[in-house]
Amino acid sequence: ATVPDPVDILAVDDELDPTERDIRDTVRSFAKAELTPYITEWFEAGAMPRDVAKQIGALGLLGMHLEGYGCAGTSATAYGVACRELEAVDSGLRSFVSTQGSLAMYAIHRYGSDEQRQRWLPAMAAGEAIGCFGLTEPDAGSDPSAMRTRARRDGGDWVLDGTKLWITNSPIADVAVVWAQTDPDRGAKGIRGFVVPAGTPGFTVNEVRGKLSLRASATGELVLESVRLPKDAVLPGSGGLSAPLSCLSEARFGIAWGAVGAARACYEAALTYAGQREQFGRPIAGFQLTQRKLAEMAVTVAQASLLAARLGRLKDAGRLDPAHISVGKLANVRTALEVARSARTVLGGNGITLEYPVFRHMVNLETVLTYEGTEEMHTLSIGKAVTGVQAFR
Numbered sequence: 001a002t003v004p005d006p007v008d009i010l011a012v013d014d015e016l017d018p019t020e021r022d023i024r025d026t027v028r029s030f031a032k033a034e035l036t037p038y039i040t041e042w043f044e045a046g047a048m049p050r051d052v053a054k055q056i057g058a059l060g061l062l063g064m065h066l067e068g069y070g071c072a073g074t075s076a077t078a079y080g081v082a083c084r085e086l087e088a089v090d091s092g093l094r095s096f097v098s099t100q101g102s103l104a105m106y107a108i109h110r111y112g113s114d115e116q117r118q119r120w121l122p123a124m125a126a127g128e129a130i131g132c133f134g135l136t137e138p139d140a141g142s143d144p145s146a147m148r149t150r151a152r153r154d155g156g157d158w159v160l161d162g163t164k165l166w167i168t169n170s171p172i173a174d175v176a177v178v179w180a181q182t183d184p185d186r187g188a189k190g191i192r193g194f195v196v197p198a199g200t201p202g203f204t205v206n207e208v209r210g211k212l213s214l215r216a217s218a219t220g221e222l223v224l225e226s227v228r229l230p231k232d233a234v235l236p237g238s239g240g241l242s243a244p245l246s247c248l249s250e251a252r253f254g255i256a257w258g259a260v261g262a263a264r265a266c267y268e269a270a271l272t273y274a275g276q277r278e279q280f281g282r283p284i285a286g287f288q289l290t291q292r293k294l295a296e297m298a299v300t301v302a303q304a305s306l307l308a309a310r311l312g313r314l315k316d317a318g319r320l321d322p323a324h325i326s327v328g329k330l331a332n333v334r335t336a337l338e339v340a341r342s343a344r345t346v347l348g349g350n351g352i353t354l355e356y357p358v359f360r361h362m363v364n365l366e367t368v369l370t371y372e373g374t375e376e377m378h379t380l381s382i383g384k385a386v387t388g389v390q391a392f393r
């Protein structure tokens, strides 16, 4: 028998294939050299430098599980592993990758025309063009079907009016995928996606300031005032809410993996600290109450890893259902927050500073609990899957 690795006590990573393991090691060493040393600075400044997008793109992590158009075409599990390693640094970095690859690029890849794909995907895969995904509005969060943003036909053009809020990457984005209600009376297909380049007249972005969570990720409000777009700005394959929801499913899969990274990082920080910090003449790791916390973190991280691995294999087999994703997103983000809060106590006063990663992860995870479907909405989705009765409307 081999001695268990404290941070992967069940050796769940043995389930990875050699390519997935290579990707893990590559992302881990990139993170150690290029991300971890600067993350506190970016978090305090409230922004990630644009060059980081290019570095992440050069590694092949943007839209990495998509095929063609400069995308790496890896397994879903490999994409999950990359999300995990990035989120072990910061949820904001993983949010950048999720928004770019699983929301904006996936929408164009799955619902776009070949021209739209050619125009945007290679540049986005390289991190040279940054994308965002505008679904949420000030009055339509958990219920996106209540969106007010409208796209109407005017001659051959489309004209968009509306406001989107909480849009990740938008202050630095070159292109926005904007979801709008089209006129149902005129034979339109309901909610459709539009490709809106930055700088289009009438389209402005206001940065959301004063965030206490996910500070290394830029968030903004999109304002669309009579934004005139050509006929071919619509994503031709989109029609109905199922299109944006399918993109969210892609991103939520990455979040279920990413949360394992955040949890693991908090646990590792607590484990190291507990071994070094002495009180009452001995390391605090020697006290039973501290050991209980660390043992529970080890168990929780192992359970979350198993859950993510299971989702990965289901997705790679083409058998992943939205209910599976709800289980993963809900359970792993909730347990990551529990680990972060417990790790925070192990660090005592130091636990509240930016000098250690734990509090930063903890406040980031408050966003992760809310976005991409709140804890409550995923609970109700699982409730519907197991009872057959819909309770959220």
Ligand code: FAD
Residues within 6 Å of the ligand: 099, 133, 134, 135, 136, 138, 140, 141, 142, 143, 165, 166, 167, 168, 169, 214, 219, 367, 370, 371, 372, 373, 374, 375, 376, 377, 380, 391, 392, 393
């Ligand atoms: P609400 O929907 O108003 O919910 C408030 C509370 O009511 C929650 O606890 C919710 O669970 C509860 N609630 C609502 N309905 C029910 C119900 N039927 N039963 C029980 N409880 C209910 N959106 C994008 O489109 N693109 C992005 O890139 C993006 N990035 C984001 C980045 C950040 C930092 C944040 C904070 C949000 C981001 N979002 C983005 C928006 C995010 O998806 C929404 O915040 C989320 O869907 C919740 O919507 P809301 O904030 O309007 O809350």
